[in-house]
Amino acid sequence: MAEPAAPTGWAAVRAELRGLVGDVRRELAAAGRPPLRDAVAEPLLVAAAAADAVGLEWEQPLAELVGFVRSRLTGDYAVDDFGFDADLTERVFLPLLRPLVRHWFRVEVRGAENLPADGAALLVSNHAGTMPLDGMVLQSVVFDETGRHVRLLGADLIFATPFSHDLARRTGTTLACREDTERLLAADQLVAVFPEGFKGLGKRYADRYKLQRFGRGGFVSAAVRGQVPIIPVSVVGSEEIYPLLATAPLLARALGVPYVPVTPLFPWLGPLGLVPLPSKWVVQFGEAITTDELPAGAAEDPMVVFSITDQVRETIQQTLYALLVQRRGVFG
Known part of the structure; x- marks a missing residue:
């Protein structure tokens, strides 16, 4: 019987990602850590699909991203004495x-x-x-x-x-x-x-x-x-x-902060004023x-x-x- 054809295109993307996600799940299980849910894995698939649709090279960046996610989920990363990662x-x-x-x-x-x-x-x-x-x-x-x-x-x-x-x-x-x-x-x-x-x-x-x-x-x-x-x-x-016009000292004191900024755009434009x-x-x-x-x-x-x-x-x-x-x- 002939060997089934290897997946190509988007099917290959999904197959590779599913394999990588499966590896991470097994690593988590072996370490006694909470399992990886599809809600975490799916964004990787969506990102790869978008990259594939517009013709971008996704393999290397995606491999690096999956490697990063794996290190975060399994705890396999280092921080120094000050907490620097x-x-x-x-x-x-x-x-x-x-x-x-x-x-x-x-x-x-x-x-x-x-x-x-x-x-x-x-x-x-x-x-x-x-x-x-x-x-x-x-x-x-x-x-x-x-x-x-x-x-x-x-x-x-x-x-x-x-x-x-x-x-x-x-x-x-x-x-x-x-x-x-x-x-x-x-x-x-x-x-x-x-x-x-x-x-x-x-x-x-x-x-x-x-x-x-x-x-x-x-x-x-x-x-x-x-x-x-x-x-x-x-x-x-x-x-x-953020050209600072005033600091609202009474409000700042009530909030326990050094100052509350008042600029030409904030708070008048709401969140847009934070740009x-x-x-x-x-x-x-x-x-x-x-x-x-x-x-x-x-x-x-x-x-x-x-x-x-x-x-x-x-x-x-x-x-x-x-x-x-x-x-x-x-x-x-």
Whole structure:
């Protein structure tokens, strides 16, 4: 009797996917984990069908997607001591960010050669834009320029919100405290800090590109103690995505948040007002400020810490002014 013909076209797609889903189900059963339902498997089939219908190459991307889903369902993936999931960040989070970075904000990167290829460094950036999109943009451009993940230092509020807490941890953000900063730098990580905090993020549009106070210089102490370079980062474009007109302090106090944004579009247009305006961004990485030649105990000397903090702040501020003079328009 003749062998049955191998399936072709969409039948082959379904056969391969069903086989892969069956493999995952068996792995879950062997591990004593809940079974994989069709509601999870069907989106893979629909995606492959759509790709096949328009003539796209689906085999390799689909194999990667199924491999990712398998690792998530079986628990076969790694996170570090801070909860950072590099696989999730590289395969889901950053690919979702790239269209925003490249096509909506059209981010231009300057001075990428100042980012070290290895070893620790502390990136210090201005912070603005009502919503912390500048941190996510920084993550995307640093990875695409160097292949390295930048570990953001986040405020307490991020970790007080369940969904935000989980996403932040998984994608590389950790609490902005001395202990975590020093541990990351000791592990040769790129660490990014936004010393203005909510004062910068929630400043009004009338005060755009005017740096707020940089706090007590705790980030400088950590860098000096670890003898790692400090890289000033200047971001232009973030101030215009949500022009902040007011902060509704009474409502913010009632809600327990730093501010409630009132912009030309929000809350007047509802959810549509949350779409960021497509301003043109420039991210400039400055030359490193070295700390390894400072004398022993410099990290505990308030005058040294203040001097370096002021140098970093002034470098960022003057670079912002220069970039603003050079740009041709907010959206061009």
